[in-house]
Amino acid sequence: MHLDSNLEMLMARYQEGDFTAATVLVERISPQLYRFFVGQFSSRPDADDLLQETWLRIHRVRHTYRPGEPVLPWFYAIARHVRVDHYRKAVRTTAREQRLEEMSQLAAPAPGETGKGDDLEALLAPLSESQREVIEMLKVAGMSLEEVARATSSSVGSVKQKAHRAYEKLRERMGPMRLRKGQSEEKS
Amino acid sequence: MRDGEIDEILRKAAARVPDVEAALLKRVADSIQPSMRQVRPLPRTWVLAGGLVLICAGVALAGAARAGFNGFEKMNLLERALIFSTLGVLAWVAGTEFVNEMIPGSRRKISAGRLLGLGSLVLVVMFALLFHDYHTEHFVSVGLVCLATGVLHAIPAGLLSWLLLRRGFAVSSVSAGVVAGTLAGLTGVGLLELHCPNFQAMHILVWHTAVLVGSAALGALVGRAQRFRVRDLRRMS
Numbered sequence: 001m002h003l004d005s006n007l008e009m010l011m012a013r014y015q016e017g018d019f020t021a022a023t024v025l026v027e028r029i030s031p032q033l034y035r036f037f038v039g040q041f042s043s044r045p046d047a048d049d050l051l052q053e054t055w056l057r058i059h060r061v062r063h064t065y066r067p068g069e070p071v072l073p074w075f076y077a078i079a080r081h082v083r084v085d086h087y088r089k090a091v092r093t094t095a096r097e098q099r100l101e102e103m104s105q106l107a108a109p110a111p112g113e114t115g116k117g118d119d120l121e122a123l124l125a126p127l128s129e130s131q132r133e134v135i136e137m138l139k140v141a142g143m144s145l146e147e148v149a150r151a152t153s154s155s156v157g158s159v160k161q162k163a164h165r166a167y168e169k170l171r172e173r174m175g176p177m178r179l180r181k182g183q184s185e186e187k188s
Numbered sequence: 189m190r191d192g193e194i195d196e197i198l199r200k201a202a203a204r205v206p207d208v209e210a211a212l213l214k215r216v217a218d219s220i221q222p223s224m225r226q227v228r229p230l231p232r233t234w235v236l237a238g239g240l241v242l243i244c245a246g247v248a249l250a251g252a253a254r255a256g257f258n259g260f261e262k263m264n265l266l267e268r269a270l271i272f273s274t275l276g277v278l279a280w281v282a283g284t285e286f287v288n289e290m291i292p293g294s295r296r297k298i299s300a301g302r303l304l305g306l307g308s309l310v311l312v313v314m315f316a317l318l319f320h321d322y323h324t325e326h327f328v329s330v331g332l333v334c335l336a337t338g339v340l341h342a343i344p345a346g347l348l349s350w351l352l353l354r355r356g357f358a359v360s361s362v363s364a365g366v367v368a369g370t371l372a373g374l375t376g377v378g379l380l381e382l383h384c385p386n387f388q389a390m391h392i393l394v395w396h397t398a399v400l401v402g403s404a405a406l407g408a409l410v411g412r413a414q415r416f417r418v419r420d421l422r423r424m425s
Contacts, residue, residue: 017226023217029217034208048212052219059220061357063227064291073293081292082357120201139195140202150293153360171189174197 009069015062026055032141033079034160039136040083040129054082054087072143073150080151087145126173131166210211233287233294240283240349241276244375247345252382255337259384267318274314275378282371286349289364290356300366301392304404307370311377311397319389331395334384338376338399339406346372346407361411369407373400 007028013021033054037047057078065074120140124132130152137148138159143165151155230236252260259269285303288294298306346368358364376399384396 015227015229017224019217019221019224022220022224026213026217026220030208030213033203035202038205039202044206048209051208051212052216053217056219060225060294063229063355065293066229066291069293071213077292077359078357113384120198120205122199123198135198137238139198146295150295153296154299155296167191167194170194173197174194181278 003158008067008069011062011065011074012067015065015067029075030055033075035120035140036076036079036136038138039124040132046086050079050082050086050160053086054079057082069145070150072141073147076137076141076143076147076151077153089128123170123174126169127166131162131169134162135166135170138163195217211241211278216229217380230291233284233291235284236287236353237280239352240286240371241279243348243352244279244283244345244371244378247341247348248375248378248382251341251379254381255379257382259380260382262385263381270314270318271381272378274310274375278310279371279374279378281365282307282367282374284350286364286367286371287353287356289367290353290358290362292357292359300363300370301358304366304370304401307374311400315392315396317385319392322389323389324388324390327390327394330386331391331398334380334386334391334395335398335402337383337394338373338378338380339402342369342372342376342399342403342406345375346403346410357410361415363411364402364410365407365409365414366404367409369404370400371406373403376400376403387408 007025010021010028011024014025021102030051034051035045037050038044058075061078065071124135127135134148134154137151138145143151145156145159148159154157263271281298282303285296285298285300288296289300329363349368349371377396380399384392386392
């Protein structure tokens, strides 16, 4: 709560034209947004590009933040818009080049191909896009249900439902993973 | 496996995501520095929504002043009170949602599709309760004139509404288009209720309500076109 109000204060100073406040906001918010992009299967260069694009957009529309409103949903709504835009563009380009097969591999990589099986991307791999973003915001960024609902332009009920279904899928996936891990530890 | 254990695994996985490079953060900060200046935040939602309702009422009244208040004069007191108070409430709800669509991270009370569905349903029920003459005459030809008149008045209402909210930023342009179209469509319906003296139930139920749906569809198309236009402009730059 204290952190949020601190961010709100920084955002208000950013709107007043305070460059120091803007720099502090960039340093505080960027790691969260970066994790958000990485959790949505963006490669590191893609996540870098998305982060820069998001900040340019944030800067251009910073007057749309209204003091007193929660600040994280505002940031995440813009980041989500940039990511969806980027994804649509990627799909369009890929379709044009008739490389849909490669794209489907990019959209849903198998756990073994992304590196470690317990990487954030690999863990979230079985989830749908909307479930991934809800889990990312709720459990990784630590936002409340209300804040996630605001960021995703949906209702609290819908966020709860997505989170519940995502946890069912994660439970199905993580159960065997934990079992395998236990067996390999026993062998060693 | 318990939820707490999943939370812990996710938390550890998130901690392994590499940090953002300091050089990238500096690049971001440097890119915004030249255009740093004070900006004026958007007014409160109720102020903007009030402005939108006034615009819609103004367009409907101006249209009726030009075309004549024939429908309004033919109505009884109950019809006047019920129709215009309902349209006012719907316009306020649509105006508030349009403002929310144009401000990222706003609380949404109703989705764009539900707003259109609810608005259409309320109008159909209200018209069905008030008008009972099911005799039809020149159903299509007269209906098309009403539909065209309603949509033609919805267009300036939509444009003026967009002008009022031009400083906003729609994270979903199609959704914002549907809501703006619904609001503009209510203006068209308002104008028809003021002007149209044809009280045949089927005419009002089908053609007056169609203005709302047609206008929302037009809004969705404009929103979709806007999405591609913005992307093409970005690619050109």
